[in-house]
Amino acid sequence: MAERSHSLLPSQASASLRADARRNRALVLQAARSAFEEGGLGVPLGEIARRAGVGTGTVYRHFPSKEALFRAAVSDRIVLFTDTARELAHTEDAGTVFYRYLSAVIRLTVRNKALCDALEGRFEPSPGVEEAFREALGVLLRRAQQADAVRKDVTIDDLMALLMGCLSMEQRRAPGVPQGRMTALACDSLRPGRRVTKLPAIPSARRNETQCEVCGGPVAPARTGRPARYCGAACRQKAHRERARARS
Amino acid sequence: MAERSHSLLPSQASASLRADARRNRALVLQAARSAFEEGGLGVPLGEIARRAGVGTGTVYRHFPSKEALFRAAVSDRIVLFTDTARELAHTEDAGTVFYRYLSAVIRLTVRNKALCDALEGRFEPSPGVEEAFREALGVLLRRAQQADAVRKDVTIDDLMALLMGCLSMEQRRAPGVPQGRMTALACDSLRPGRRVTKLPAIPSARRNETQCEVCGGPVAPARTGRPARYCGAACRQKAHRERARARS
DNA sequence: ATAAAATCGGAACCAGCAACCCGTTTCGTT
């Protein structure tokens, strides 16, 4: 059987591809992006091929499955979100940055059914892409909490759930209601201040457990007097690198 | 062609049905309820027939389509919600009642995929059923606002969207997070108090427009000195009836 | 008991769609 590369890295792939193949690959990816944006994971593959002006066989030459195509079409957006969050982690005014970032992510995602399907977990995204986003968002959250702009009892899990809730709300808001109204409403629940309801606590194993400052995951109980701050060596090193970068 | 009744009214249907037909109808409906509850609108019809111990043809004898079956299986739950809301509209302590009702609806709906599909509008419910629910919920909302338990700038549209957002959030909450945590978080955004963000206003045609006290719909500008309170004669009469019922 | 009518069951039908295959076309090289 002929060797198929199926590489997701465009630069690498385009180097060794025949001219027409390179062109068609770009056409397919472009068509997939716009089609998935409008119709989500549900658009038939034939529709994408039609839009790209190629046969379905050509699509399968470049991407081993519909899911792989979807991943390729959508993951760069999430990576962009992640990169933006990482940059914003070194700015002043953590509170403002946090809320602005959250609103922007929601605004950009709502009108993109593909992103909705991805963030709402309706398919398995490229390994690591979603985790990286979650991690970067967690950093923004923790900084905003330290700046007293977000209530302290909210976890990154809560925030991810709230994000999906906002997507759901904005998607189904009544006609005439402005974009962002539901997000603003939900964001109010994140702000610190007089609380009437106490958040139902996270029970048992997860109670009293500190969260890793980088990834938000569970931190093993400290063996020394000083409490541990990271879930492992990888996150500790990452935090050190980020601090070094912030200083420069 | 033989006359098929396809009636959705059980009492009426059961009167004229043959004994085995009546029994099978109940079996199908029961199986549909539990199957849809677990798998939402997505469960295949054959699965329901299998659970009921009948053939697919029998299902189609009683319900003209899968959607009709879904409606029949799910609408009584929504009607129950509506009835409960109507009863609660005559109790003291509108604030507490409002939040408790909201939480209960969400709690009961989250574990019922069929209800989720219905409330999130993934299919066309029986005409009027959803409107009635919305209407009844609107009454509770307005009473809670008058009792200063809910911020005044929230509309029934906002609330319906928030409800769906809560469903989405509770469904996708991280493992270990207790049921209701996300709802509590979202409810905090409804409470009055110091606000940092101003809700994006609903523009143009709908601004400055009062809401009907019964259905929450738009009220025509008052022609007399006294402002109009209802969107039409139907809602005015309904309000009168409800007041009379409350007095008795 | 018997026959007509209603009902039952599930095989058959149909549509949509992902994935595959192979005869044909195009490209890059010699």
Added chain:
DNA sequence: AACGAAACGGGTTGCTGGTTCCGATTTTAT
């Protein structure tokens, strides 16, 4: 220009799931 390899396209296959059809069966009325 000619040749071989790579790429193309769309017809084909397999599967899932909603809907229909009809011979077999059960119920009810006489």
